[in-house]
Amino acid sequence: MxxxxxxxxxxxxxxxxxxxxxxxxxxxxxxxxxxxxxxxxxxxxxxxxxxxxxxxxxxxxxxxxxxxxxxxxxxxxxxxxxxxxxxxxxxxxxxxxxxxxxxxxxxxxxxxxxxxxxxxxxxxxxxxxxxxxxxxxxxxxxxxxxxxxxxxxxxxxxxxxxxxxxxxxxxxxxxxxxxxxxxxxxxxxxxxxxxxxxxxxxxxxxxxxxxxxxxxxxxxxxxxxxxxxxxxxxxxxxxxxxxxxxxxxxxxxxxxxxxxxxxxxxxxxxxxxxxxxxxxxxxxxxxxxxxxxxxxxxxxxxxxxxxxxxxxxxxxxxxxxxxxxxxxxxxxxxxxxxxxxxxxxxxxxxxxxxxxxxxxxxxxxxxxxxxxxxxxxxxxxxxxxxxxxxxxxLQHTLFAGMPESVQETLKDLPRSERNDIICTDVFGEGHSVCRSTSDKPSVLFFGDSHNYTMWDVLYNQGELPPFYIVGNGGGLIFDDVFVVSKDKKVNSALHEKTSRVWNAIRSHSEINTIVLRGNWVGNLSSTLISNRYPDIGGKNLIKQLWRDTFAELSWLNKQVIVVLDNISVPFNPLVRCVSSHRIDLKKQSNECWIPFESIDPKEYEIRDFLKAEAQKWDNVTIVDSWDALCDEKGCYLSNDNIPYYKDGNHLSIYGNRLVWDLIKKTVFGK
Incomplete structure (x- = not known):
C-alpha cells in the first residue's frame, strides 16, 4: 500500500x-x-x-x-x-x-x-x-x-x-x-x-x-x-x-x-x-x-x-x-x-x-x-x-564605493518631502508628488514622473520661486481619460487624481500659469479610453486631447508653457555611459550622446505636432529641453562621467538641473 x-x-x-x-x-x-x-x-x-x-x-x-x-x-x-x-x-x-x-x-x-x-x-x-x-x-x-x-x-x-x-x-x-x-x-x-x-x-x-x-x-x-x-x-x-x-x-x-x-x-x-x-x-x-x-x-x-x-x-x-x-x-x-x-x-x-x-x-x-x-x-x-x-x-553598503554622481542620482526622494498640506488641500491626496513653495502660488507644474522628478533637484535648494508641483507616475495631463494597463485593467485611481487637478485649475483663479511636462512620446503608445471620443484611439486621440487642453486653458485665461521632453532611449544611460559600478566591465568615454538621426521618429512627430499647435494659441509657449541637453551633434546622455539620465527616459538630478535652469528663465524670468 x-x-x-x-x-x-x-x-x-x-x-x-x-x-x-x-x-x-x-x-x-x-x-x-x-x-x-x-x-x-x-x-x-x-x-x-x-x-x-x-x-x-x-x-x-x-x-x-x-x-x-x-x-x-x-x-x-x-x-x-x-x-x-x-x-x-x-x-x-x-x-x-x-x-x-x-x-x-x-x-x-x-x-x-x-x-x-x-x-x-x-x-x-x-x-x-x-x-x-x-x-x-x-x-x-x-x-x-x-x-x-x-x-x-x-x-x-x-x-x-x-x-x-x-x-x-x-x-x-x-x-x-x-x-x-x-x-x-x-x-x-x-x-x-x-x-x-x-x-x-x-x-x-x-x-x-x-x-x-x-x-x-x-x-x-x-x-x-x-x-x-x-x-x-x-x-x-x-x-x-x-x-x-x-x-x-x-x-x-x-x-x-x-x-x-x-x-x-x-x-x-x-x-x-x-x-x-x-x-x-x-x-x-x-x-x-x-x-x-x-x-x-x-x-x-x-x-x-x-x-x-x-x-x-x-x-x-x-x-x-x-x-x-x-x-x-x-x-x-x-x-x-x-x-x-x-x-x-x-x-x-x-x-x-x-x-x-x-x-x-x-x-x-x-x-x-x-x-x-x-x-x-x-x-x-x-x-x-x-x-x-x-x-x-546594508543600504549604505550598497552605495559604498560608487562615484558620488551615481550615488546622488540613485537616491530616492525622502517620503516626507513628497507631499505637503498646502498642496494636498488644493489638489487632494494620493499624488506621487504634491508640493508647494508658498501659501498661494500662481504657477502649477503638472505632469507625470518626468515632471515631478524635477523636485528631486529642488526640495533642498533653499529659497525657490512660488509654485506648485503635482505629478503621478504613469499619469496623463488630460481630463476625463482612463489609462488601460497591459493586463487590460482600467486605472480609475489615476483618472480620479487627474480630475482633482483639473477641478483645482478651474476653481482657483490665482493659478494663472500652467507648466506641462511629461513623457509625451510615451503617451503615444498608451491605451486610453475617452468618454468624449469613444471612436478615436491611439495617437489621433492623444492629438485631439492636446487640442482640447489648449482650448480649455485658453478659455480659462491661463498661460500655458509646454516643456518638450528629453529623448528616451532603449537602454539605461546611467549604466552604459558612466562608471556606475564597483566593477565595470565596459570601456568608458568622456561623453555619451545620441545623434539626431538615431532618435526615435516618434519623438519628432510629437514635437512637431506640439510646436504647430502652440502657434495657434497666443497663451501657449514652448520650452524645449533639447536646448539644455543637446547641441549640433545630438543629445547628451552624460558628460565627463556625470549622468544626465537615471534610466532610459527619466533625467537624473544633473539633467533635471539643466532643464530647470531653462524653465526658470521662461516662467520666472530669472
Whole structure:
C-alpha cells in the first residue's frame, strides 16, 4: 500500500539510462547557446521543452512504479524533490547576490535580484513574470538574472499536483488510467493553443498550458510499464523492434534539430509549434538505449557528463550572462567575455554538482533535513531581501564605493518631502508628488514622473520661486481619460487624481500659469479610453486631447508653457555611459550622446505636432529641453562621467538641473 506520511523500505526507481542524460546535455546546451549567441541558434529556447518531456517521463516512471508495487510514498517523493532541488537553488541565489553586489547598481540589485528571489526560491517566478512583464521575449524580462527560474516554477508546480492526481486516478480505476492521462493531455494542449493566440505570455509561463508537455512523458512511462500488453502494437512481425527504435530516434532528433534551427523568438509559442521539440524528445526517449543514436551519441561520456551537471548549469549560466549584460548597459557580452562567462558557468555547475548536489543525494531524506532545507531557502531569499530593504547599514553598503554622481542620482526622494498640506488641500491626496513653495502660488507644474522628478533637484535648494508641483507616475495631463494597463485593467485611481487637478485649475483663479511636462512620446503608445471620443484611439486621440487642453486653458485665461521632453532611449544611460559600478566591465568615454538621426521618429512627430499647435494659441509657449541637453551633434546622455539620465527616459538630478535652469528663465524670468 502507498503511504502519505512514511517512506517505504525501498523506493522503486527506474533503471538508469545514460542516453537521457545525453538528452539533458542537448537541452541545456541549446538553452545556453540561445542565451549566449541568440542569432546563431534562434530556436535554442526549445531546450526547455525537451527538459519538460524528460522530467515528465522520469517523474512519472517513479510514481507509476511505486503505485504498481503498492510502495509509493508521498513523503519520500516530495522529500527527494526537495533534497535534489533546494540546495543548488540556495547556493545559486547566494552566488547571484554576490555577483550582483559588485556588478549591479543598487536599484538593479534590489529590483532584479532581491525582489525576485522569493518567487524564484519557491518556484513562482513563472507567475511573477506573467504579472509583471510583457512576456519572455521582452527586454525587461531579459535583464532579470532570475528569469530562468520560470521553467523550474512550472516543473515544481507539476510535481506538487501531479502525484496526487495520479494516486487518485490509480485508486479509482487502473484500467482507465491511460485514458484519463490522454484526456488531460488534450485538455492542456487545447488550453495551450487558445492561450498562445489570446494571451501569449500566459501560454508561455503557465502550468496549465505546459502540462501536456510534461504529461506526454508520463504517457510514455505508463506505456513502458505495461510493455507486455503493448509490445504487439509497437513491434512484432510488422517491423523488427531495433529498426523501429532507430526510426524513432532519428525522426526525434530531426524534429529537435528543425526546431533549433528554424524556430524564432517572438513567434507564436508554445502553441502547435511546440509539438516539434516535444514529440522529438518523446521519440528519442521511446527509442530506448539500444538505438544507434542513443547508444553512441547520447550515451557518449562527454554528453553524459554535461547531462549530469545540466541542472546546476541551467541555474548558473543565466545569472552570469544577465548580470554582465546589466553591467554593460543592456548589451549582450561578446567575444572573450562571453567565453569566460560560459566557462565560469561550467565551473560553478561542476562544483555545485560535486560539492552540493551529489553529496545531498546520498543522504536519506528525513523530516529534519527537509525542514532545514526549506528554512535555508527562506533565509537566503526572503531573509536577505528583508534585511537589505530594512537595514540602513546594508543600504549604505550598497552605495559604498560608487562615484558620488551615481550615488546622488540613485537616491530616492525622502517620503516626507513628497507631499505637503498646502498642496494636498488644493489638489487632494494620493499624488506621487504634491508640493508647494508658498501659501498661494500662481504657477502649477503638472505632469507625470518626468515632471515631478524635477523636485528631486529642488526640495533642498533653499529659497525657490512660488509654485506648485503635482505629478503621478504613469499619469496623463488630460481630463476625463482612463489609462488601460497591459493586463487590460482600467486605472480609475489615476483618472480620479487627474480630475482633482483639473477641478483645482478651474476653481482657483490665482493659478494663472500652467507648466506641462511629461513623457509625451510615451503617451503615444498608451491605451486610453475617452468618454468624449469613444471612436478615436491611439495617437489621433492623444492629438485631439492636446487640442482640447489648449482650448480649455485658453478659455480659462491661463498661460500655458509646454516643456518638450528629453529623448528616451532603449537602454539605461546611467549604466552604459558612466562608471556606475564597483566593477565595470565596459570601456568608458568622456561623453555619451545620441545623434539626431538615431532618435526615435516618434519623438519628432510629437514635437512637431506640439510646436504647430502652440502657434495657434497666443497663451501657449514652448520650452524645449533639447536646448539644455543637446547641441549640433545630438543629445547628451552624460558628460565627463556625470549622468544626465537615471534610466532610459527619466533625467537624473544633473539633467533635471539643466532643464530647470531653462524653465526658470521662461516662467520666472530669472
Amino acid at each position: 502507498s503511504s502519505l506520511t512514511t517512506a517505504p523500505q525501498s523506493f522503486s526507481r527506474p533503471k538508469y539510462r545514460p542516453d537521457i542524460d545525453g538528452m539533458r546535455a542537448l537541452a541545456i546546451l541549446a538553452v545556453l547557446f540561445f542565451h549566449a549567441y541568440p542569432e546563431s541558434l534562434p530556436g535554442g529556447f526549445v531546450g526547455v521543452d525537451i527538459f519538460f518531456v524528460i522530467s515528465g517521463y522520469l517523474i512519472s516512471s517513479i510514481i507509476f512504479r511505486g503505485l504498481d508495487l503498492g510502495s509509493f510514498s508521498f513523503f519520500d517523493f516530495y522529500a527527494r524533490r526537495v533534497r535534489r532541488i533546494f540546495p543548488a537553488v540556495a547556493f545559486v541565489l547566494l552566488g547571484s547576490f554576490v555577483l550582483g553586489f559588485f556588478l549591479l547598481i543598487p536599484y538593479e540589485f534590489e529590483e532584479h535580484l532581491l525582489d525576485e528571489s522569493p518567487y524564484a526560491a519557491f518556484f513562482l517566478e513563472n507567475w511573477r513574470l506573467y504579472v509583471t512583464t510583457g512576456g519572455y521575449w521582452e527586454t525587461a524580462t531579459e535583464l532579470k538574472p532570475l528569469m530562468h527560474f520560470w521553467s523550474l516554477g512550472v516543473e515544481e508546480q507539476y510535481y506538487i499536483f501531479y502525484p496526487l492526481i495520479c494516486y487518485l486516478l490509480w485508486k479509482v480505476s487502473v484500467k482507465r488510467f491511460l485514458a484519463c492521462l490522454m484526456v488531460m493531455f488534450f485538455v492542456s494542449f487545447a488550453l495551450c493553443l487558445y492561450d498562445t493566440y489570446n494571451d501569449s505570455a500566459r501560454a508561455f509561463y503557465s502550468l496549465h498550458s505546459r502540462f501536456w508537455q510534461l504529461l506526454i512523458g508520463g504517457v510514455l512511462a505508463y506505456v513502458e510499464l505495461q510493455w507486455p500488453q503493448y509490445k504487439k502494437l509497437m513491434g512484432g512481425a510488422f517491423i523488427r523492434e531495433i529498426n523501429l527504435n532507430n526510426i524513432f530516434s532519428l525522426v526525434g532528433v530531426l524534429l529537435i534539430v528543425f526546431s533549433l534551427i528554424f524556430f524564432e523568438e517572438g513567434k507564436y509559442f508554445p502553441g502547435w509549434r511546440a509539438l516539434f521539440p516535444t514529440i522529438g524528445g518523446l521519440l528519442v526517449i521511446a527509442a530506448g538505449t539500444e538505438a544507434i543514436l542513443n547508444k553512441y551519441v547520447f550515451s557518449n561520456k562527454l554528453a553524459v557528463f554535461v547531462g549530469l551537471i545540466s541542472y546546476p548549469l541551467y541555474l548558473w549560466h543565466w545569472p552570469f550572462i544577465c548580470i554582465a549584460r546589466n553591467n554593460l548597459g543592456g548589451e549582450l557580452p561578446t567575444g572573450f567575455m562571453m567565453v569566460v562567462l560560459i566557462a565560469l558557468s561550467f565551473l560553478m555547475a561542476y562544483l555545485t554538482f560535486t560539492l552540493i548536489e551529489r553529496p545531498m543525494r546520498s543522504k536519506k531524506p528525513t523530516w529534519q533535513m527537509i525542514l532545514c532545507l526549506v528554512m535555508v531557502l527562506l533565509l537566503v531569499s526572503l531573509g536577505t531581501k528583508t534585511a537589505v530593504r530594512r537595514s540602513e547599514l
